[in-house]
Amino acid sequence: MSIERFIACPECATFRRADGSDxxxxxxxxxxxxxxxxxxxxxxxxxVTGCIGPGGGGDxxxxxxxxxxxxxVFEDNDGDGYNSDEDCDDDDPDIHPDAEEIxxxxxxxxxxxxxxx
Amino acid sequence: MKKPAxxxxxxxxxxxxxxxxxxxxxxxxxxxxxxCGSRAGSSRAQELDAEQVLDTAAQLVGLGVREVTLIGxxxxxxxxxxxxxxxxHHGGVRVTMQTGGRRVGLALVKALKGAGLAAIGxxxxxxxxxxxxxxxxxxxxxACFRTLAVGRAEGLIVTANTQINRLNMGELRELAxxxxxxxxxxxxxxxxxPMGRAADRPDWIVQPWMILDIVETLADIxxxxxxxxxxxxxxxxxxxxxxxxxxxVLRSRPGLPPTHWNGCRAGQQVLGIEADGVVKGCPxxxxxxxxxxxxxEVSLEQIWQHADELAFARDxxxxxxxxxxxxxxxxxxxxxxxxxxxxxxxxxxxxxxFCWYRADQLRREGLREVLVHAEDAPGTPFDFxxxxxxxxxWPG
Numbered sequence: 001m002s003i004e005r006f007i008a009c010p011e012c013a014t015f016r017r018a019d020g021s022d023x024x025x026x027x028x029x030x031x032x033x034x035x036x037x038x039x040x041x042x043x044x045x046x047x048v049t050g051c052i053g054p055g056g057g058g059d060x061x062x063x064x065x066x067x068x069x070x071x072x073v074f075e076d077n078d079g080d081g082y083n084s085d086e087d088c089d090d091d092d093p094d095i096h097p098d099a100e101e102i103x104x105x106x107x108x109x110x111x112x113x114x115x116x117x
Numbered sequence: 118m119k120k121p122a123x124x125x126x127x128x129x130x131x132x133x134x135x136x137x138x139x140x141x142x143x144x145x146x147x148x149x150x151x152x153c154g155s156r157a158g159s160s161r162a163q164e165l166d167a168e169q170v171l172d173t174a175a176q177l178v179g180l181g182v183r184e185v186t187l188i189g190x191x192x193x194x195x196x197x198x199x200x201x202x203x204x205x206h207h208g209g210v211r212v213t214m215q216t217g218g219r220r221v222g223l224a225l226v227k228a229l230k231g232a233g234l235a236a237i238g239x240x241x242x243x244x245x246x247x248x249x250x251x252x253x254x255x256x257x258x259x260a261c262f263r264t265l266a267v268g269r270a271e272g273l274i275v276t277a278n279t280q281i282n283r284l285n286m287g288e289l290r291e292l293a294x295x296x297x298x299x300x301x302x303x304x305x306x307x308x309x310x311p312m313g314r315a316a317d318r319p320d321w322i323v324q325p326w327m328i329l330d331i332v333e334t335l336a337d338i339x340x341x342x343x344x345x346x347x348x349x350x351x352x353x354x355x356x357x358x359x360x361x362x363x364x365x366v367l368r369s370r371p372g373l374p375p376t377h378w379n380g381c382r383a384g385q386q387v388l389g390i391e392a393d394g395v396v397k398g399c400p401x402x403x404x405x406x407x408x409x410x411x412x413x414e415v416s417l418e419q420i421w422q423h424a425d426e427l428a429f430a431r432d433x434x435x436x437x438x439x440x441x442x443x444x445x446x447x448x449x450x451x452x453x454x455x456x457x458x459x460x461x462x463x464x465x466x467x468x469x470x471f472c473w474y475r476a477d478q479l480r481r482e483g484l485r486e487v488l489v490h491a492e493d494a495p496g497t498p499f500d501f502x503x504x505x506x507x508x509x510x511w512p513g
Contacts, residue, residue, distance in 0.1 A: 004449055008365050013365060025362060062124055062125070065400065068276055069354075070122075070370070071276060071303055072184065073124075074274055
């Protein structure tokens with residue numbers, strides 16, 4: 001099922017469509033881009049980490065239900081010092097954001113979405 | 118590659134597969150909370166037997182469920198709790214437990230941790246007076262904090278879960294400070310819904326316009342924790358929101374871009390199991406309209422794939438919406454918020470008055486909505502009565 005994603009308005013932080021139509025919170029028609037989304041995140045009090053932009057149909061969201069809140073992001077399965085929210089392979093202790101990258105080995109060892117740097 | 122268990126990825130969303138399950142092991146409970154949605158206390162008449170319990174655990178593993186939260190009643194009153202944790206953990210499932218925390222001692226926590234439990238959540242519904250009024254058992258508040266302390270000491274992630282109602286809505290800041298002091302890492306907040314015993318206390322249910330102050334207060338608490346770099350996350354449950362300027366701060370997770378409510382996931386990526394084997398699309402849904410079948414008679418996989426009662430959210434569209442939700446800017450994504458909250462309040466899904474955006478829009482029009490109790494609940498687990506919704510001028 002495809003879910004329409006909204007973008008935080010750079011003027012008031014209310015979620016709105018990214019097509020430049022009126023924001024339902026403040027009426028702003030300012031076109032939303034990566035920089036303004038980052039501004040909206042900061043306005044909302046959020047630290048801007050990771051990529052900024054619309055997700056793909058809820059991609060990456062956590063399931064919230066009655067019961068224990070989502071805490072799986074706070075675990076470090078491979079014991080390399082990085083929790084699963086920042087470790088791109090939390091089953092391999094040789095892969096984490098501070099690991100040495102070996103260019104061209106087909107593995108993104110330092111979690112920068114690139115095997116060459 | 119292992120990813121956080123409850124993060125939903127494109128493949129999960131496209132295939133409608135069970136990612137997260139909440140399993141009521143028993144309805145037996147050592148408390149008798151006056152707002153308990155399942156009217157817990159005594160065991161259900163026919164709870165799954167030992168063999169069926171272990172088979173259910175194996176079926177959850179086989180279906181590829183990534184996290185299971187064990188609840189009750191009180192899950193620790195079930196004789197096979199440790200075995201269930203072990204089977205699930207060995208099957209690669211992340212296992213967590215939600216508890217009222219009245220009798221969780223060191224030996225139990227060690228056994229749970231040894232079997233593979235990852236996190237324990239304790240239900241704390243206010244400061245001492247409000248909590249104990251709701252629990253109907255003296256001493257319960259202190260017991261909750263002992264449970265948190267033991268859990269932390271043994272290396273479990275500890276969380277707290279609070280139902281917000283009229284008894285505690287005025288003390289959220291104070292409660293947050295106490296929880297921060299107790300080392301709570303994540304605080305899940307949700308509204309008390311008029312289901313089960315809470316349906317018998319309509320005076321405890323917040324009015325829809327009260328959501329404005331509640332959400333703003335929770336967002337302030339979260340922003341303050343961020344500013345002070347406290348490891349304390351306010352996690353908005355499914356029935357609190359939606360879409361206002363505070364949505365991102367209450368629904369986004371560490372390391373991810375700002376996000377918002379994306380609609381009820383019942384029967385799409387989540388399921389709930391009752392102690393007698395009934396399977397629903399979400400553990401909180403009222404039983405009678407959402408009973409998808411019983412594990413005594415049919416497999417979990419068959420229920421997941423074929424039960425209409427679980428599939429209601431998979432292919433629906435905005436024609437299901439009514440009232441103010443039908444014409445909302447966010448309607449196709451929101452689909453009237455939390456299904457169980459809407460159903461238990463107004464008698465059917467599709468119109469959810471506990472919404473910041475809606476209450477704010479009404480306020481701008483000089484209006485607010487109030488719920489008027491219209492029908493009692495029959496008195497069975499996961500039952501509900503009915504309220505009528507009226508608009509009135511915003512005072513002053």
